[in-house]
Amino acid sequence: MAKPQMAREELTALFIQKAAEPPPEANQILARHLKSRESCDLAHAVSEAMSRHVATGSHRLPTPPDLLPPLG
Amino acid sequence: MTTLAPAFGQALPSLIDVRTEYSHEVNGELVYELCAALVREGLGTAETWKQSGANALVFAQNAMMSGIGAERGDLLHRNVEYHLEVSDVLGRAGSDAALGSGQLAVTVECGGAGYLKIGPAIDALEAEAEGLGAAFYWALTYALYRVMRIYNHDDALMYEERMRDYAAEDEEENRGQYEFPEVEKALPECIQKTLKRDSSDWRTHDRELLRRFRTGKFSPWIERLRRIQRLSRLPLKQSRDYIEAGYYDEPPLPSLLVTFKEHDAITACFDEEGQYMMEGTAEPTVCVAFSPRKADEVRHALRILERFVALNYELFQLVEDVQGWEKRHAGACVDRGEPSLRAA
Numbered sequence: 001m002a003k004p005q006m007a008r009e010e011l012t013a014l015f016i017q018k019a020a021e022p023p024p025e026a027n028q029i030l031a032r033h034l035k036s037r038e039s040c041d042l043a044h045a046v047s048e049a050m051s052r053h054v055a056t057g058s059h060r061l062p063t064p065p066d067l068l069p070p071l072g
Numbered sequence: 073m074t075t076l077a078p079a080f081g082q083a084l085p086s087l088i089d090v091r092t093e094y095s096h097e098v099n100g101e102l103v104y105e106l107c108a109a110l111v112r113e114g115l116g117t118a119e120t121w122k123q124s125g126a127n128a129l130v131f132a133q134n135a136m137m138s139g140i141g142a143e144r145g146d147l148l149h150r151n152v153e154y155h156l157e158v159s160d161v162l163g164r165a166g167s168d169a170a171l172g173s174g175q176l177a178v179t180v181e182c183g184g185a186g187y188l189k190i191g192p193a194i195d196a197l198e199a200e201a202e203g204l205g206a207a208f209y210w211a212l213t214y215a216l217y218r219v220m221r222i223y224n225h226d227d228a229l230m231y232e233e234r235m236r237d238y239a240a241e242d243e244e245e246n247r248g249q250y251e252f253p254e255v256e257k258a259l260p261e262c263i264q265k266t267l268k269r270d271s272s273d274w275r276t277h278d279r280e281l282l283r284r285f286r287t288g289k290f291s292p293w294i295e296r297l298r299r300i301q302r303l304s305r306l307p308l309k310q311s312r313d314y315i316e317a318g319y320y321d322e323p324p325l326p327s328l329l330v331t332f333k334e335h336d337a338i339t340a341c342f343d344e345e346g347q348y349m350m351e352g353t354a355e356p357t358v359c360v361a362f363s364p365r366k367a368d369e370v371r372h373a374l375r376i377l378e379r380f381v382a383l384n385y386e387l388f389q390l391v392e393d394v395q396g397w398e399k400r401h402a403g404a405c406v407d408r409g410e411p412s413l414r415a416a
Contacts, residue, residue, distance in 0.1 A: 007117065007118040008111055008112075008114075008117065008118075010118070011111050011116075011117070011118050011121060012108045012111045012112055014121075015104045015105070015107040015108035015111065015128070016104070016105075016108050018101075018104040018128070019101040019102075019104035019105045019108070020101070023097070023100065026091075027097070031098075034098075
């Protein structure tokens with residue numbers, strides 16, 4: 001009868017340990033950016049510029065003439 | 073023949089080695105804290121953890137479902153559409169109300185109402201003893217009002233009043249286009265008689281009547297009603313502050329539609345109003361904020377949920393009991409209902 005009780009305590013300890021673990025490195029980089037005011041402002045500025053660009057009619061870059069050789 | 077172009081000096085740099093996706097779980101640790109809290113309260117075991125593939129979200133979901141139980145879960149699934157959610161934000165999308173640090177909120181939202189056609193049951197109770205049907209109806213109504221939003225004769229009467237106000241404010245020539253449901257006329261006689269009671273002792277009278285017939289032919293219904301009443305009276309406070317800060321557009325969606333007959337005036341009003349119920353963001357039916365680190369808060373949240381599930385379990389068993397009784401007595405009632413809406 002003592003076994004399930006132990007299992008419960010072990011499981012609780014496992015979850016508490018997992019809750020205390022730091023996130024993976026890639027997540028930490030992202031978390032740092034999300035906490036940085038400058039990063040958030042930059043992302044906001046890029047996002048706004050993209051919206052403006054789309055809203056004002058995007059213009060395509062001209063294809064360089066020597067990108068593809070003539071097939072003939 | 074050469075088909076590939078030579079490398080162009082001004083070509084855009086390759087994006088092949090650039091990561092295209094990052095993921096970050098804000099408050100991800102709260103999921104594990106929730107799991108730990110559930111295990112401490114006896115919800116979820118090592119076996120559940122194994123069956124969940126060591127996924128904390130799946131574990132939390134399975135642990136909570138084990139608390140509800142398969143039988144109760146199936147009954148609710150058959151009769152109503154509830155969504156149980158544990159989240160670190162509240163409120164409608166785009167204007168989430170921030171919870172305190174380390175806080176979670178458990179909510180139950182209703183996506184589809186259950187249905188109780190109570191008219192035949194009221195008639196049967198009235199045939200047993202005058203006033204018994206009305207006593208049953210009012211006791212059930214007031215018990216449910218304490219715990220959930222229901223759509224019943226009250227909402228239909230308010231809808232009719234609004235329609236009459238709109239018609240009165242409209243141009244003379246447009247008034248003929250309005251249709252009024254005439255709700256009061258559609259109510260059973262015993263409900264009409266008890267709709268506006270002046271004396272204060274009617275509750276005692278109704279209680280006495282229900283007590284007297286507890287052991288009679290309809291004892292299963294009256295016993296279920298008593299259990300619903302007992303559960304509804306438990307003093308369990310929900311997190312109203314968070315709901316008020318959540319910028320919800322509307323009250324909760326009704327968990328139950330209570331009509332007297334098929335296609336009656338209440339059904340017609342619900343059909344009309346129901347078309348607009350999903351347009352805004354409705355408040356959750358249940359909402360309680362808690363910190364998974366604080367055992368007393370976790371227990372309080374679980375008690376609220378347990379009460380809600382237990383009450384709904386009794387309610388929808390009653391709904392199915394009444395439906396079953398009606399099927400067994402089909403043909404005894406000759407009233408086929410009435411036109412739902414009448415032109416003014």
